[in-house]
Amino acid sequence: MTLDNLRRSCRGSVIAAGDPQFREAAHANLWNRLIPDRAPDVVVRAADEDDVVAAVTFARANGLKVVVRGGGHNWCQPTLRSGGLLIDLQDLTGFVSIDAAQRRAVIRPIVSNRDIQRALNPLGLAFPTGHCPQVKASGYFLGGGMAWNPTVWGLGAENLEAIELVTAQGALIRASQTENPDFFWAARGAGPGFFGVVTRYHLKLHALPRAIHGSTHYYRLAEAPAVGRWLGAIAREVSPSVELSQFLVQAPPA
Ligand SMILES: Cc1cc2nc3c(=O)[nH]c(=O)nc-3n(C[C@H](O)[C@H](O)[C@H](O)COP(=O)(O)OP(=O)(O)OC[C@H]3O[C@@H](n4cnc5c(N)ncnc54)[C@H](O)[C@@H]3O)c2cc1C
Incomplete structure (x- = not known):
């Protein structure tokens, strides 16, 4: 050719x-x-x-x-x-279907976290997307998917029911726990090493929580070790639905 x-x-x-x-x-x-x-x-x-x-x-x-x-x-x-x-894949975008009754949806790879929630939330549904609104589903799932509400819903990749992909042989196949399970296993964590081109993700949806609350607190760099020790200690005691994170970032403008 x-x-x-x-x-x-x-x-x-x-x-x-x-x-x-x-x-x-x-x-x-x-x-x-x-x-x-x-x-x-x-x-x-x-x-x-x-x-x-x-x-x-x-x-x-x-x-x-x-x-x-x-x-x-x-x-x-x-x-x-x-x-x-x-x-x-930038043009493989948008939802293919949403089945609100069965809490399932099928998306193409290029749909942002924001657009996934925008389509689902008015139906009383939600999905463990990543935190940043503009990031797309495509490589997020392949890396496992550090999600909103992970201790309740699990990682993004744990909420996949199936994927559709093109193999290195050029075949368009479906993979799930029961169909081509090796591909399904590898796609949920292989990251940049995945050996196929995923063209659709089949999502398992959840009921939209009545509220998700977030708060951010800034500390001086010198306090980072003490804050880390404190977070480590309370992490064992807080409700499993609380997602705790510590980041080192540039200070916000005064
Ligand atoms: C601002 C920002 C916020 C982020 N927030 C989160 C977060 O909250 N949670 C989280 O888990 N991650 C987060 N990430 C990380 C992000 O999920 C990963 O960097 C992911 O690899 C991005 O996927 P992509 O498709 O946009 O990237 P690309 O750079 O296009 O691809 C990344 C890798 O995946 C492969 N790939 C992508 N799509 C496919 C496909 N359809 N089929 C086969 N291979 C494919 C590519 O070949 C490449 O090797 C964030 C990243 C940024 C920059």
Whole structure:
């Protein structure tokens, strides 16, 4: 298969090194703007699952390594490698379905934490998304998913019922506890090392809590060890529904 064949078979765009829009395509949606000096040979901006299958098939036929870009939020820039083919999923977005009665939903990878809650909360439903509103589901689940309300609901990946993915052979398959369970196991924690392209996540939903309260307290850097010891001691006593975190951050403006 040639690059022209790939261009003809994709609904999305296929941009090769040397094309005028290549740099923009290779750096699309990277949250960390410290951009390393490495680039793929080809970027396929997939419009749908068929484009993902075509891109993987092309890469396989041409001996190219494949990397996937989801929401582009990984600080370490694992989606920028030297050479090979980059599949950018930014257009695989939105909910596929919500079954409020069965508390299930299916999403494409590029849906933000904010948009997941916005769609579910008016239905009296919620999901353990990550904390930052703009981060997308895509790579969040693959890293396990440090979620809201984790001690009650579990991590994000623990609330997946199934995934749909394109394998390295170019097959679109479904994986769950009972179908292709090895893929399902690996997808819930493999992070940047996952060996497939996830195109849909099947979510297990929860009742929307009547309230979630958050509070933030700032201490001077010198007090960090004492605060850490105090948090460590009270962590064993507070209700399991309390999520305790300690961060070292720049001080807010005075
Ligand atoms: C501001 C900010 C807030 C964050 N908050 C949280 C949080 O509350 N909880 C939490 O758990 N994490 C949080 N993270 C971390 C974030 O979940 C990870 O960095 C995650 O890898 C981002 O996924 P992505 O798809 O946006 O990233 P990308 O950089 O696009 O991808 C990350 C890795 O996953 C792979 N990948 C992505 N999507 C797919 C896919 N569909 N199929 C196969 N491989 C894929 C990529 O190839 C790459 O190796 C936060 C990050 C930022 C920057």
